[in-house]
Amino acid sequence: MKVLGILASHQEHGLNAQMLDEVLKNVDEGVETETIYLENYQITPHKYHEKNPVLDELSEKLMSSDVWVFAAPTYWRELSGVLKNFFDCMRPKFVYFKENGDTIPGKFKDKHYLSITSCYVSPLENFVTGVTDESFKTIDRVMSAAGVIKTGEIVLPGTFGMKEIPEAKKRLAVKYGHKISHKKRKDDSTLKRYIQLFFMIAIMALITMGIQVPLQNIMPIDNFWINYISFTVIFFVLLACILHFVTFVKHRRR
Numbered sequence: 001m002k003v004l005g006i007l008a009s010h011q012e013h014g015l016n017a018q019m020l021d022e023v024l025k026n027v028d029e030g031v032e033t034e035t036i037y038l039e040n041y042q043i044t045p046h047k048y049h050e051k052n053p054v055l056d057e058l059s060e061k062l063m064s065s066d067v068w069v070f071a072a073p074t075y076w077r078e079l080s081g082v083l084k085n086f087f088d089c090m091r092p093k094f095v096y097f098k099e100n101g102d103t104i105p106g107k108f109k110d111k112h113y114l115s116i117t118s119c120y121v122s123p124l125e126n127f128v129t130g131v132t133d134e135s136f137k138t139i140d141r142v143m144s145a146a147g148v149i150k151t152g153e154i155v156l157p158g159t160f161g162m163k164e165i166p167e168a169k170k171r172l173a174v175k176y177g178h179k180i181s182h183k184k185r186k187d188d189s190t191l192k193r194y195i196q197l198f199f200m201i202a203i204m205a206l207i208t209m210g211i212q213v214p215l216q217n218i219m220p221i222d223n224f225w226i227n228y229i230s231f232t233v234i235f236f237v238l239l240a241c242i243l244h245f246v247t248f249v250k251h252r253r254r
């Protein structure tokens with residue numbers, strides 16, 4: 001089992017480097033780790049019929065690792081250029097092309113990754129405006145095309161003037177260090193998601209029927225169609241609220 005840290009910051013010993021180091025030094029015993037600093041590599045696109053030893057070397061490192069940890073600051077509200085360039089140049093290795101131009105996951109399919117990014121703005125501002133969102137989204141988009149499975153993400157906001165990472169983030173790094181030490185063949189959260197869905201529906205149905213009880217005073221709920229329509233409307237409103245919470249509020253990064 002091997003974890004590869006990929007540092008893509010302008011600063012070799014900055015906060016992303018510290019965060020990455022904190023994750024890697026907390027992997028379980030027996031797990032091998034290695035860090036590569038992308039600025040040390042001359043990463044250029046692969047040219048047809050020409051050898052590209054740098055891409056081959058990096059590809060080899062990716063292949064020999066089970067988990068990749070990307071640590072890249074947010075620059076101009078986007079992913080750092082060096083990581084974006086790495087993704088762009090690695091595209092032919094990340095995906096295979098079908099005859100119609102569609103892509104399918106390439107040779108790294110079913111490996112795992114963890115993303116780390118940081119920004120100057122405060123946790124509250126990042127929560128409200130989502131400064132780091134694009135950085136995570138770009139990593140997720142590329143990894144999804146390559147068939148690489150996400151294990152989580154760590155955001156470090158409020159880095160202006162910060163010299164050392166806060167204790168809470170160090171604890172998060174420790175948690176992820178252990179989490180990524182266990183090899184999982186596939187995204188094994190499917191069963192968990194079905195169980196969550198079952199309980200969500202059961203609770204929503206209960207709340208809906210609870211709301212319908214006092215409605216008996218103002219409408220004939222014992223009529224099948226009125227019962228059905230009121231149930232559907234109340235259930236829909238509850239579902240919309242939950243989906244809004246899950247997609248917009250819970251997934252906001254702080």
Ligand SMILES: Cc1cc2nc3c(=O)[nH]c(=O)nc-3n(C[C@H](O)[C@H](O)[C@H](O)COP(=O)(O)O)c2cc1C
Binds near residue numbers: 009013078131
């Ligand atoms: C070119 C550049 C662009 C940046 N753009 C943003 C930005 O749009 N929003 C923000 O909050 N911080 C921005 N920052 C601050 C970086 O996110 C911050 O320097 C980073 O957290 C430091 O990470 P490091 O110590 O690993 O280098 C920018 C920094 C640089 C160098």
